Amino acid sequence: MADLDRLRVSVIMPVFNCEQYLPDALSSIISQQLDRHGIRLELSVYDDGSSDKSHVVVESWRERLQQAGIDLLLEKRDEKEQKHVNGPGQARNRAVSQSTGGWLCFLDADDYMLPDRIRLQWLKAQEHPRAIIGCRFRRDPVNSTDRYTRWCNSLSQTQLTTQRFRDCTIIQPTWFMSRDVFNRVGGYRPDLAEDLLFFYDHFAKFDQKDEVQPEVASNAQLFPFAMVDEELLVYRYRGSESLTPRVSKKLLLSIRVRALESQVLETEPWCSGFYIWGAGKDGRAFYQQLQEKYKVKVKAFFDVDEAKLGWYNDHGPERKKLMRRVPVKHIREVCGPIIMCVALDRTNGEFEGNVKKAGLKEGEDFYYFC
DSSP states (O other): OOHHHHHEEEEEEEESSOTTTHHHHHHHHHTOOOTTSOOEEEEEEEEOOOSSSHHHHHHHTHHHHHHTTOEEEEEEOOTTSOOOTTOTHHHHHHHHHTOOOSEEEEOOTTOEEOTTHHHHHHHHHHHSTTSEEEEEEEEESTTTTHHHHHHHTTOOTTHHHHTTTTSOSSOGGGOEEEHHHHHHHTSOOSSTTHHHHHHHHHHHHOOTTOOOOTTSOTTOOOOSEEEEEEEEEEEEOOGGGOOSOOOOHHHHHHHHHHHHIIIIITSTTGGGOEEEEOOSHHHHHHHHHSOHHHHTTEEEEEESOGGGOEEEEEOTTTTSSOOEEEEEEEGGGOOSSEEEOSOTTSSTTHHHHHHHHHTOOBTTTEEEOO
């Protein structure tokens, strides 16, 4: 990466009917405190065919951005082009392709950054040059998606990787990465749940043996994900107003299971057989989503509920024929390796206490899935 590219950060912002939120987002870019690091900013906006005045609003900020030393690259989808119906991933790809920076800072048009975001994430990226860098975030309104927000904002460096099958451990609106990382993944797929797919594609293509380029920090470490442990983004919750297509739980479940199959169940000791903790709705849904070659490797379910003990009868996808019977055992008999299909933070600490008593190590003996 050339010196100019290394110091240039491209803020990547897809836009679609967000005129009322854009002043906050644009103002937050101008307000970034970059200190003496020599970081230069550019803003790359791709308007995916807005029917409101979003394009006009962004253009009206050009002079203010230029006065702050920030170049503006602005493109709008031609009316003759097909709309990107599967969410903002393809609009982000377009914004990235027209940008020039060696580092990419993703910002949704309805969110806004706190003044130290780019500086602190750029510094973290020098330590973790092959990682997707995230940060803590604040929800607006404050109590929206409270449980999910607490989970994301409390993960350790290790848990960013070990708990990835529950969901994106780093939410997309906080992503910061090198252009090399983005290019290695190949950009966003033209599919629903594009952020989750990118997240898993990045991990699948991450290689700890990669050489660290000589121009990055001498203490650089190779982790697939890293986090700035400070609140650097205000993440708006718009509920039914969100213009991102709604993604079905079934599709999300399928994506998560396929990632776990390829990234865990194909490796030792998992490929020799594994267990599922939780014989309830979540555990059964996970089992049913597995491909047949992985279903046959499920040795047993474990559960704390005596009423569920015995056998789980698998009648196949069409529920017409008994395919196999899987034992359901009490957690007193627990052993690894295990996929945990019981939701965290839902049993007043009972589940978490039982896991601790089992003496199993997360990321080696078990992975959380729910």
